[in-house]
Structure formats: structure tokens, C-alpha cells
Amino acid sequence: MKKKALVICILAACSGTALADDAAKPAVPTLSDVLDASGIAMTGYIDFAYNHMNSTGLQQGGIPSRIFDTPGALAGQNFNSFNLQQAAVFISKTPKEGLGGLVNITSGQDAPGVAANGLGLGNPNHFTDLTQAYASYATGPTTVIAGKYTTLAGAEYIASPMNKNYSRAWMFGWGPYTHTGVRTTYVANDVVTLIGGINNGWDQVAPIQGAPGKTAELGLVLTPSPMFSLATTYLNGKEGSLTSPLANTLPGQSTSVRTIGTRSYLDMVGTINATDKLNFVFDYANGSQSNVTLTGLAAPIDAKWDALALYANYQFTDVWRLSYRHETFNDKNGFRSGLLINGVATGQKLDSNTLTVGYALDKKWELRGEVRYDHSTQNAFLMSNNTAANSQHSFAVQALYQF
Numbered sequence: 001m002k003k004k005a006l007v008i009c010i011l012a013a014c015s016g017t018a019l020a021d022d023a024a025k026p027a028v029p030t031l032s033d034v035l036d037a038s039g040i041a042m043t044g045y046i047d048f049a050y051n052h053m054n055s056t057g058l059q060q061g062g063i064p065s066r067i068f069d070t071p072g073a074l075a076g077q078n079f080n081s082f083n084l085q086q087a088a089v090f091i092s093k094t095p096k097e098g099l100g101g102l103v104n105i106t107s108g109q110d111a112p113g114v115a116a117n118g119l120g121l122g123n124p125n126h127f128t129d130l131t132q133a134y135a136s137y138a139t140g141p142t143t144v145i146a147g148k149y150t151t152l153a154g155a156e157y158i159a160s161p162m163n164k165n166y167s168r169a170w171m172f173g174w175g176p177y178t179h180t181g182v183r184t185t186y187v188a189n190d191v192v193t194l195i196g197g198i199n200n201g202w203d204q205v206a207p208i209q210g211a212p213g214k215t216a217e218l219g220l221v222l223t224p225s226p227m228f229s230l231a232t233t234y235l236n237g238k239e240g241s242l243t244s245p246l247a248n249t250l251p252g253q254s255t256s257v258r259t260i261g262t263r264s265y266l267d268m269v270g271t272i273n274a275t276d277k278l279n280f281v282f283d284y285a286n287g288s289q290s291n292v293t294l295t296g297l298a299a300p301i302d303a304k305w306d307a308l309a310l311y312a313n314y315q316f317t318d319v320w321r322l323s324y325r326h327e328t329f330n331d332k333n334g335f336r337s338g339l340l341i342n343g344v345a346t347g348q349k350l351d352s353n354t355l356t357v358g359y360a361l362d363k364k365w366e367l368r369g370e371v372r373y374d375h376s377t378q379n380a381f382l383m384s385n386n387t388a389a390n391s392q393h394s395f396a397v398q399a400l401y402q403f
Helices: 002-024 032-038
Strands: 042-054 080-093 098-107 126-141 142-150 178-187 193-198 216-226 228-242 256-273 278-290 301-315 319-331 348-360 365-376 391-402
Touching: 098 319
Parallel strands: none
Antiparallel strands: 042 080, 042 391, 080 098, 098 126, 126 142, 142 178, 178 193, 193 216, 216 228, 228 256, 256 278, 278 301, 301 319, 319 348, 348 365, 365 391
8 A cells, every 4th residue: 555655746746846847838839929029921812713704814915914814814715714813921920110121922823924024024934923022211200112013093902812803903003002112101180191113114223234224112191080091103214115016915015126215104193081881982094105006007106095994982881892994005006015917006994894893701811703895995805716806705703812
């Protein structure tokens, strides 16, 4: 009995010591704990969709008729595909005072579309893009960033969760995506924010050969009340124009022969928050570029385009929402859309109506259903039987997961 009691005491003592040792060991910190402690934030999302069109998703001349939602479109068949649009991550440290920075990597089928010159432009296999990478310094009302960053212009964004619709507007696709340079933001007060910068131009990490000039950007954001805001952006500088767009590239993204001219671009985005559930947005843009040599035209011209998009968004409940977009894009010379009819660059006026329903499974998941109808003043849209029509329509289902 004494031996048995002694054994029990020894086991109990060892067990207690082991438990005490386990309790004394600190818990292993998770990656989230480490990042939070260092002031670094990491977020991301996955964008997966199915899209079906009654056309090939191409225009005459082989250029896609849409931005992002028709990857790999081919002549001879209707576009009908599951798409891994984007898988993206943001890693940032942006203190209110002092040094910081941000890195944003975008992978998936949208990556070739937003690639910059010198960093994947023109490469159809560029499926991982360094979309943003910049250092920042903040002091008081002033913040300076230097590196590669997204444009100020437009109401829509590269990052899918920031948009209300699945498909992108032509204004987004045929405007700038990113700039590489230096940008300063000054928050004068609660009403006025001023922005100024200088960069290599539209979507250029490396400047286009023969265009050593820089592009200036100016921004003014007015927020006179919580109900209304107006953001105005102006870009001006030397840009390369493209003479022979290649198949399977976006308009304005070919590595073919270039001419150099001054590009001027004005964009204005207004937001009206009518109620806590209903808001309206308008986006107006006006652009021009000098010294453009278009396919099939012998002499350079001054190309011009303008566009207007109107949005209405209504949040029925915490779960259900509805978004509508109407867009008109007037590409007067065919410079931005890249339409070729009988081998000649041709101007067109495009109209589009898009209706998107969103259903939030929870704070991280959203399902979207969308229908869209496009119309052109030209027989621009390539059908699967190799004819061309002046309209096309589509429906899509999208799943978005944020982390």
C-alpha cells in the first residue's frame, strides 16, 4: 500500500509539473497577431465568376469588346466561360504620422489587362501583377507617396469588391489604371482636399521609348456635406499612341509602332447620398491626344473621346442590394476602343445598360447576378458566325470572398 501510494504521489507531482510547464509556455502568436502588433494590415479577396454572351466578346479587328469579363475571347464561338478574375492581396502600413507603405499584388485573368509598360504590358501570360507598390510619408494634413499607385480618375476600381457591378464600364477600361511617380495629398479641411503629382504617364513603370516627358496630375476633392462630394482629376503629358492594336490585347495596350503626342484627360466623379440606403454617382470624362496615327489612315490626327456613366445603388436590406449603370462612350475616331472595319480605324458611340443584384451571405461573402446590354452606332460586335452586329448582351454570376 505504501509503495502504491508513493507511486501515485510521484505521478501526481509529475503531472502537476507538466501542467505547470504547459501553462508557463506562452501561446504561439498567429500571423495576424504579429501583423497587428507591428501596425501592418493584410487584406485580400478572391473574385470568381461565370459569364455568358451572345457574341464572341470581340470587336471587329480582334480587340475585346469588354474589359476584364471576357478573358481569352476567341472568334468563331460565343463567349461562355468560368473566370478566375482576380485573387489579390494588400499589405500596408499607413500611420497618420511618419513612414509607411503599401504593396498590392493581383493574380488571375484580369492581371494582363492592368499590366504597366515595363512590368508585363503586352504579355498575355502575365497572370500575377504588381499592381501597387509605394512608400509613404505622412505629416499633419500632408501625405506623400512614391512608387506605383492606382489612378485618381474614374468611379470604378481595379479591386473588384470596391465596385457595385460585376462588369466594368468602358470608361474604366479605356482610362488609366496606374501611374508610377510621386503624389502629394493635402487635406486643407473637412471640405477641401488637394492632390498633385508627376509620373511616367498612363500605365508606365518604364517610360515609353521616345516619350521622355512626364505626365502631371491634379486632383480636387470637395465634400461640402455628407450628402454630396465631387472629385475632379486632370492629367496632361506626353503619351504614346498605338498604330496597330494586336489581337488578344486590350485597346491601348499593344507593343506595335508608336507615335508620341500630348494627351489631356479630365474626369469628374460626383456622389449624391440621397438616404442611408440610396445613392447616385455620375462620372464624366473628356480626353484628347495629338499626333495619333491610326490604322488605315495615312496622316496623324488629333483624337478625341468623351464619356458619361450614371449609377444608382439601393441597399434594400443588410443582405440584398441593387445597382444600375448606364454608360455612353463616344470614341469619335476609334482611338480608345480600337474598332477596325475593313482594316480602318473607325469611330463609334457606345451605350450600355447594366443591372446587378447583390446578395451578402455574410460580411465576407457576396454573390452577384448581372445582366448587361451593349449597343454601338457601328456593327462593332463580332458574332460567332463571323458576322458583325450593332448590339450584344450577356448574363453573369459572380462570387466575391474577402479576407
